[in-house]
Amino acid sequence: MGAATAPDGEDAPVLVIDWDLEAPALHRHFALPSDCADLAEDAAPDADAAPMRAGLLEFFEACRARLRGAGGHGEELADRVIDDAGWRAHIERADGRRPLYLMRAGRFDDSYTERAGRLDWEALFDACPALFRRFAARMAAHFRHVLVATGAGRTAAVSVCSTLLPDRLAGLFTPAPGSLEGLEGVVRRAIDYRCTHEDEQRPLLLYPIACSADGARSDPHGRWRRGDVRNGAPGYQPRLEALLRACYGWPRVNLDSYFDEVQLALADAVSTTGAGGDRRALARFAAQLGEWLAPGYFPWQSLDEIRLRAALAQARAATQEGAQQAAPAGQHVPEPHGGASNAAPATLADVLARLGLLYRRERRRDEARACFEESLALRERFQGEDHAATRAARATLASLLFESGSLSEARRHYDVLVQACARRAGADDPETLCARSQLARVLAGLGEGERALALHEQVVAACERALGDDHPATLGCLEDLARSLAQQHESARARIVYERVLEGRRRRQGAEHPDTLRCAQGLALLFGETGELGNARRMLEAVLRARERHDGPDAAGTLGAREALAEILAAQGDLAAVRSIQESLARARERHLGAGHPETLNMQLRLASTLGQQGEAEAARRLREQVADLRQRLQEAEGWGKGHAGLDGVDAGATNLGGTDPVPSRHSIASTGASDTAAAGAAEAAGAGSRPPGRSAGLHAAFHDRHGHESRRPHEREAVRPLGATGMAGDHGEPGHVADNLGHKLAQLQDLIDSRSPGEARALADSLRTSVLRPSAAHPLRRRGAAMIKQVYLQDGDKDALLSFTQDEVSLLEGALIEAARDNPMTMR
Incomplete structure (x- = not known):
């Protein structure tokens, strides 16, 4: 307690x-x-x-x-x-x-x-x-x-202790048969009791403690912890993650950081004051567990986040203390541009930026945005709009907004950034040129294609003139231009630019540098769009091998490359390879994002579609039913979360970033705002990207994604890039580019068909008619898309739309034949 x-x-x-x-x-x-x-x-x-x-x-x-x-x-x-x-x-x-x-x-x-x-x-x-x-x-x-x-056991005394008394429950389990099952039973009974008894709806946080003979050294290959596929053993970490997801009503649970730190050796567990015990080892373990337990953090919060939040609380306190000391007669008059009094706000802004970068890597974009916005506000107030740190903070926020699809807001910040960079660094400085290149990308995303391409060309010309053809900043701006060209369906020009950038990056940075791999993946996606599926497959396979070798199998860049390869394999009809990749992606997303995350659910539906195409109709049906059931449970949690508040009438999750006191709710007696966060997950699963009204950036930050952008050190994530920057905000695709990827949209349409969402499927099918019938569309994608659109029209019972689309197909074929005959007169006889 x-x-x-x-x-x-x-x-x-x-x-x-x-x-x-x-x-x-x-x-x-x-x-x-x-x-x-x-x-x-x-x-x-x-x-x-x-x-x-x-x-x-x-x-x-x-x-x-x-x-x-x-x-x-x-x-x-x-x-x-x-x-x-x-x-x-x-x-x-x-x-x-x-x-x-x-x-x-x-x-x-x-x-x-x-x-x-x-x-x-x-x-x-x-x-x-x-x-x-x-x-x-x-x-x-x-x-x-x-x-x-x-x-241990199920006696009445144990039940009183584990169910009625605690607000934090630390449960020790060993590799002995039945030990983990016993802990699972204790937790389920405690949560069920508190959920079903109105007077007992109080917080309960669970901290599982794995105890083996020699601690982590007893499990060098991670078979007890991670599972052993060959022997059919699931491992205690996946089992406990599933338990927490079920009990807390929160789909995104990852205990990697927790179990990396909290491992107890049996010798330490039984140490006493006698000569045989090592009390220092037990004290070290207690200190590790105390990082989570003492302040009441959730075990799925990473240690990096916990320490950053502690640093944030200290920085806030120091800033408030400094403001009180500097306030004459109860009024605070800040020194806006320099001075010793700015040290505490600058520290606070730095901690907020680092916490925001952590949230961004974990794909917790709402929390990242809140941190970045507050950091930028502090920089503007105490250091001025043109200060280098303020410019860096604005660029980071603008990059996140662009990545999240908030293009209008991203444009506003990039406009301000370009002006500030030009004033302080000069019009031809790499920082200014990169900011202008990013602005051009936003314009392209907003549909201002001509203006975007004109600005890109101006920036590239300025880079070549001031820095040289092979300067990293020049290559970065060229890569931005290639993306915009691809987005505007100027595939031939985009290919030429991509190939130039790829050659330059290989020469300057090496064939397996992250920037080189990202450029190669962009070119491979372009090959896929233009029907060069063989080239696309070979290039993506090389990118995937390099990413797995350098970044690991579960890094964000690796997963992005694997998913892109699956799209190409699907277009080639290699369903066995597609299934293998989709199964690995589904497992990785469930492990890092949670079973109920929209991306996990979408991948499960894609896998079900592939199973159906392979003739495994029963397996596909079962998988779709599992996804539908999980979505239903998330929607039920959303309905409860919208209509109920905490015991004191406070909306669940409406606490500040420094708070640690949980607020009880029906679906998660053990967590702060679990019903609200489950509702947020349900909203995302239904396609709503924003946080529900009335929710503040509070402790609900603990409930967001634990897998995000490819991990980098904080100094490598700055969006105002120095010499050598790439102009790329993310490592695995951006909203504008991905949204225009025909293969991606067809996968979305297949998901809507599989999930029996006729209204949304019809709207997307209507919007894809032009793209599918575009002459530049790859033939396999065109054939696949046409079949899906016809399926939607048939299910909708709209014979007129089906006839119209079929006539458009015939017109496209006739046009292609006429064009081919014009190019080769010998065929006209």
Whole structure:
């Protein structure tokens, strides 16, 4: 249990309770003095020796006696019984130097075993259901932390300890058969009970602790943790992630960072004050677990995020303290452009930027945007609009907005950035040129194609003139131009530019540099659009091998290359290879994003479509039903989250970034705003990209994606790029480019057909008619798209639309034949 009302600091008292009445041993871990004084100053010293001290058993025996014939009910009765039983007399000082207190299991006399077996926990609960809850609240009000130890099993005493008392539950499990199953059962029963009993809907956070003979060294290949496919063992981490997703109602759970840090060796777990134990090792483990448990962070929050949030809280406090000291007569007058008083705001802005970069890598774009916007506001206020740090902050925010599809806002920021860069760095500085190139990309995304291409060409000409043809900034701006050309369907020009950039990058940066691989992937996608599927496949296979070798199989860039290759393989008709890739992508997305994330669901539907094309209709049906069921559960969670608030009428999740106190909800008694965050997941699954109205950038930040952009160091993520920058905001495609990728849109259409969304499928099919029948469209994509559009029209019962589309197909064929004959007169005979 933890307390929010007790005093903070090193001198705050801590209570340890031994609830394991069957095998009490906790008192042996303490060097207990023989004359232990009571906690209360006015309490008389206990005459018993330390081993005969009264404890938990005697306290609840006293409660049972006072409940017989007692009047009243509910919390009032529970509080009176707890006071009358004299809880202070059952607690002893366990450490002479620190405020550490112990409530031992009981008085270990000859009658202890008989009395412990006679205590009827269920009868005690029936007599006063609020007793245990109020006991927990009373202890939490007097102690900074209350640590309760109990054994395993399904006894009533264990159920009271694991279900009714805690707000944080640390469950230890071992490789022994049944150990993990036991923990899963305890957690499910606790969550189910609190969800189904109105009076017990209180927060509960779970911290699973893996304990093996030698800790992490006992599992060098990760088979116990990750699973062993050959033996059919799922591994404890995937099982616990699934458990947390089910219990908390939150689809995105990843325990990588948590289990990287929290591993307990059996020797440390049983260490005592004797000569055989290593208390320092146990202290190190406690410190690692305390990173999550003490402040109440969720186990799926990474350690990097936890430390950044701690640094953020410190930076906020320092900024507020500085503002108060600088405020004459209660008013704050900031020094806007320099001065010692800017140190704290600058630190705060830097921490916000680093936290935003972390959220961006984890694809938690709402939180990233909130951090970037606040960081930029601080930079503007205290350092000025033209300062280099302000320009970098604005470029980072603009890049994220562009990546998220907020093109109008991205354009506004890039306009300001271009002007600021020109004023301070000069019109031909690489920073200014890169900013103008990014602005051109935004214009292309907004549909201002001619203006975008004109600006691109101006920027490229300026780069070549000022920096040279092979300068990294020139190559970056050329790559931006190639993307815009492809977006405007000028494939021939785009290919020429892409090939020039690729040759330059290979020469200057190497064939497997991330910039080179990104450019090669862009060229391969262009090959796919123009029907050169063989070239596209060979190039993407090379990119994928390099990314797997350098970045790992689950890096964002690797996954993007794998998905692009699957599209090309699908166009070639290699369904077996497509299925293999889709299965690996589905597993990776579920592992990193969660089972209910829209991208995970979409990949599952694509896999189902492939299974159907391979003739495995039953497997495809089962998979679609699983996706539909999960979407339904997310929609139900969304409906609850919109109509309910926390116990105090506060919207779940409406806390500030520094807060840690969870707010209970129906689907996640254990989490802050879990129903709200599940609702956000449901909204994304339904296609809504923005956060629901009324939600602030609060602790709900803990609930967002844990897998995002390809990991980079913070200094490599700045969007205002120095010499050598590429002009590319992301590593695996951008909204404008991906949205115009015909293969991607056809995959979206297939998802809508499979998920039985006729209205959305019809709208997308109508919008794809021109693209599918465009002469430049690759033949396999055109054939696939035409079949899908006809299927939508048939399902919609619109014979007129079907006839019209068929006539357009015939017209396209006639036009192609006439054009071919014109190019080759010998065929006209």
